[in-house]
Amino acid sequence: MYQDLLDKKKKIAVVGLGYVGLPIALEFAKYFSVIGFDINEARIALMRKGIDPSKELESKDFQGRDIEFTADLETLRHAHFFVVAVPTDINEHKIPNLTPLLSASKSVGKVIKKGDYVVFESTVYPGCTEEDCLPIIEEESGLVRNTDFKFGYSPERINPGDKERTLTTILKIVAGGDSESAEEINKIYSHIITAGTHLASSVKVAEAAKVIENTQRDLNISLMNELAIIFDKMGIDTQEVLKAAGTKWNFLKFYPGLVGGHCIGVDPYYLMHKSKQLGYDPQVIAAGRRINDFMPAFIVKKMVQMLIQKGKNPSECKVLVKGITFKENVSDIRNSKVATLVKELMDYSINVHIVDSHASPNEVAHEYKLSLIDDISNDYDAVVVAVSHNDYKKYNAEYFSSIMVDEGILIDLKSIYSLKQLEGKNFDYWKL
Numbered sequence: 001m002y003q004d005l006l007d008k009k010k011k012i013a014v015v016g017l018g019y020v021g022l023p024i025a026l027e028f029a030k031y032f033s034v035i036g037f038d039i040n041e042a043r044i045a046l047m048r049k050g051i052d053p054s055k056e057l058e059s060k061d062f063q064g065r066d067i068e069f070t071a072d073l074e075t076l077r078h079a080h081f082f083v084v085a086v087p088t089d090i091n092e093h094k095i096p097n098l099t100p101l102l103s104a105s106k107s108v109g110k111v112i113k114k115g116d117y118v119v120f121e122s123t124v125y126p127g128c129t130e131e132d133c134l135p136i137i138e139e140e141s142g143l144v145r146n147t148d149f150k151f152g153y154s155p156e157r158i159n160p161g162d163k164e165r166t167l168t169t170i171l172k173i174v175a176g177g178d179s180e181s182a183e184e185i186n187k188i189y190s191h192i193i194t195a196g197t198h199l200a201s202s203v204k205v206a207e208a209a210k211v212i213e214n215t216q217r218d219l220n221i222s223l224m225n226e227l228a229i230i231f232d233k234m235g236i237d238t239q240e241v242l243k244a245a246g247t248k249w250n251f252l253k254f255y256p257g258l259v260g261g262h263c264i265g266v267d268p269y270y271l272m273h274k275s276k277q278l279g280y281d282p283q284v285i286a287a288g289r290r291i292n293d294f295m296p297a298f299i300v301k302k303m304v305q306m307l308i309q310k311g312k313n314p315s316e317c318k319v320l321v322k323g324i325t326f327k328e329n330v331s332d333i334r335n336s337k338v339a340t341l342v343k344e345l346m347d348y349s350i351n352v353h354i355v356d357s358h359a360s361p362n363e364v365a366h367e368y369k370l371s372l373i374d375d376i377s378n379d380y381d382a383v384v385v386a387v388s389h390n391d392y393k394k395y396n397a398e399y400f401s402s403i404m405v406d407e408g409i410l411i412d413l414k415s416i417y418s419l420k421q422l423e424g425k426n427f428d429y430w431k432l
């Protein structure tokens, strides 16, 4: 397969061109002939014009690439090596939503031929590729895994917004359904990933590795969040404690904060779901999730207490929230815990203004029924800096004083501001 792809006798198809799929498709298209397939025609139309709908890539990243963008299944038929990178989110009951993945498997099943390969990149629970996706491909195609077509799994570690660690400079895990496919898939990915690959011993191992990377991060952050709650009660500065403890060689550097987005706050539910199916109800992972999900309510309670202690009636207060994306310097608002925080503030009848030049006002309105404002006022009772966008880092005491009433409150959720920046402040300052 590798040699045929390199000689352009065969094509690679990437199914699902989002934050993960588009960069990988364009990278493959530097060396191979690629079909970029997505069911969203509006996104395909933009990509044809060299525009990344996820706003991560620039038009120069599309130039000189051998790629055809399509929403047409018939065009997909011309490919022989399929990479599936569709979303794997959770529903309102925090249960894995496999609909996009199973539907993409069906599409691949319709066009896959004898001798072809399919590699899944979407984050799933161990067993999902072999137990949920492959049976659909087999049923649709009438072909048998390993005998008629080959399969593999290669989880993505891309970190949107990170300009240093990019697709090719992050070591990638690959796995195949048998030794032949493992070797071929490894060669194909090694061709584009300069950081190299790690060949996992099985597809299930590769699936499990991905899901625990984010579960571990979720849990470590949840410990920091719990410590922040405890230290707040003790009147101790959590950041100072972490700085001191961090001087020990084996103390891990994690920080408290809101855990949103489509990975860290979602992937543990995939692992928990499969574990429960197998008869074990995870305790530690679930506790971490609970604490991280509780943080917006904790922060809002703290803020309301501070307002009341200043003799203010929350329902007469005006609060500015800066940043609604799920993390810094990205436009992605999926599963934003800042939106949860805003709704908690609104539950206290607080008048909330939100700004974020990185986020699309239409997407925020559609997803959360919240409006972003253009012009901020100068009479906020409190300002919450919720996301550490680069352009927020330059603010100082003078700036915050200019947008707040006298004796306002600055809530710095990412501990962005140093004492020096806030020198001479005439407002209260609270951070996690």
Ligand SMILES: NC(=O)c1ccc[n+]([C@@H]2O[C@H](COP(=O)([O-])OP(=O)(O)OC[C@H]3O[C@@H](n4cnc5c(N)ncnc54)[C@H](O)[C@@H]3O)[C@@H](O)[C@H]2O)c1
Pocket (backbone or CB within 6 Å): 015, 016, 017, 018, 019, 020, 021, 037, 038, 039, 040, 043, 054, 085, 086, 087, 088, 100, 101, 103, 104, 107, 121, 122, 123, 124, 155, 156, 157, 158, 159, 160, 262, 263
């Ligand atoms: N975004 C990240 O930072 C990141 C990092 C590592 C892993 N992942 C994982 O990668 C996978 C993809 O995530 P993403 O962030 O790229 O998602 P995304 O929402 O940005 O993009 C998914 C794309 O798939 C398309 N799509 C949906 N159903 C389809 C179907 N049946 N057929 C064809 N296309 C379809 C959508 O139109 C969209 O363009 C998920 O499993 C995610 O957990 C994401």
